[in-house]
Amino acid sequence: MSSAIINGKEIGQEIRKSIAERVQLLKEQGVTPGLAVILVGNNPASQTYVRNKQKSCEAIGIFSELIQLPEDVTEEELLVQIRSLNHRNDIHGILVQLPLPKHIDEDKVIATISPDKDVDGFSPVSVGKMMLGQETYLPCTPFGVMKLLEYSGIDIAGKHAVVVGRSHIVGKPMGQLLLQKDATVTYTHSKTPDLPSITKQADILIAAVGRANFITKEHVKPGAVVIDVGINRDDHNKLTGDVDFKAVDGIASHITPVPGGVGPMTITMLLYNTVQSAENTLVQDK
Numbered sequence: 001m002s003s004a005i006i007n008g009k010e011i012g013q014e015i016r017k018s019i020a021e022r023v024q025l026l027k028e029q030g031v032t033p034g035l036a037v038i039l040v041g042n043n044p045a046s047q048t049y050v051r052n053k054q055k056s057c058e059a060i061g062i063f064s065e066l067i068q069l070p071e072d073v074t075e076e077e078l079l080v081q082i083r084s085l086n087h088r089n090d091i092h093g094i095l096v097q098l099p100l101p102k103h104i105d106e107d108k109v110i111a112t113i114s115p116d117k118d119v120d121g122f123s124p125v126s127v128g129k130m131m132l133g134q135e136t137y138l139p140c141t142p143f144g145v146m147k148l149l150e151y152s153g154i155d156i157a158g159k160h161a162v163v164v165g166r167s168h169i170v171g172k173p174m175g176q177l178l179l180q181k182d183a184t185v186t187y188t189h190s191k192t193p194d195l196p197s198i199t200k201q202a203d204i205l206i207a208a209v210g211r212a213n214f215i216t217k218e219h220v221k222p223g224a225v226v227i228d229v230g231i232n233r234d235d236h237n238k239l240t241g242d243v244d245f246k247a248v249d250g251i252a253s254h255i256t257p258v259p260g261g262v263g264p265m266t267i268t269m270l271l272y273n274t275v276q277s278a279e280n281t282l283v284q285d286k
């Protein structure tokens with residue numbers, strides 16, 4: 001029997017409907033949510049993502065502004081742009097598309113984004129609040145995975161969740177959000193010996209390694225829920241996940257496809273955070 005497919009495109013659409021309703025309510029109160037996206041250089045993959053983000057904003061009535069800066073822009077010029085966006089009342093969310101060119105200090109850039117507008121949830125303040133379980137903007141990809149699990153009716157409490165990968169933007173926060181929902185969490189990474197012996201214990205397996213088809217049959221316990229966060233492009237520019245879908249299909253109880261799994265949820269939660277930020281300005285004004 002094949003595994004149940006968790007359809008991120010569909011779940012994302014459903015959530016976007018309710019976000020669109022919140023946008024309408026905001027507009028009735030005179031507020032149009034606004035997202036600024038800063039794109040440095042002309043990496044074609046980044047340009048595609050940014051275009052997708054803008055289209056998604058447009059579709060639900062969020063104003064989006066693209067700020068394109070040349071590859072050789074100075075760090076200070078980038079910081080100046082961010083500071084100016086921090087002060088603008090029509091901008092509720094600021095996203096600096098990563099990765100940045102090597103001459104720019106990514107940490108410094110992210111720390112310059114006002115925590116009130118950090119809809120990526122990457123800033124030190126946001127990360128700290130998340131760790132403490134305080135209200136904040138959650139990083140879009142792990143947040144999207146939590147929504148996928150919720151909408152698919154998958155219980156988390158008491159389950160063994162194994163996260164493969166420990167990046168600041170996916171692996172680390174992913175484990176934290178699962179822990180907050182009472183999973184028993186194991187982090188694994190490139191230095192983990194005998195990876196399959198650990199991933200095989202997972203009730204929920206999160207693949208966030210960044211290597212195409214890395215997770216295969218030997219890594220997966222029968223009946224496990226497998227979430228594929230990978231977005232790898234092959235030589236023909238075809239998108240593939242970190243999971244060898246064909247090998248794992250039929251072993252896992254549930255699996256997310258790539259494309260159409262986690263990716264659309266990442267954008268959905270970016271829209272969600274942006275609208276949340278716009279709503280927060282109304283509460284503060286009262």
Ligand SMILES: Nc1nc(=O)c2c([nH]1)NC[C@@H]1CN(c3ccc(C(=O)N[C@@H](CCC(=O)O)C(=O)O)cc3)C=[N+]21
Pocket residue numbers: 048049052095096097098099120140231239258259260261262263264266267
């Ligand atoms: N500051 C920052 N925030 C990010 O959230 C961020 C970033 N930088 N840099 C790059 C990564 C990558 N990322 C994706 C978002 C959506 C899809 C997505 O929608 N994927 C579609 C397919 C799209 C296609 O076909 O190319 C899918 O999986 O179905 C993919 C990748 C956000 N990122």
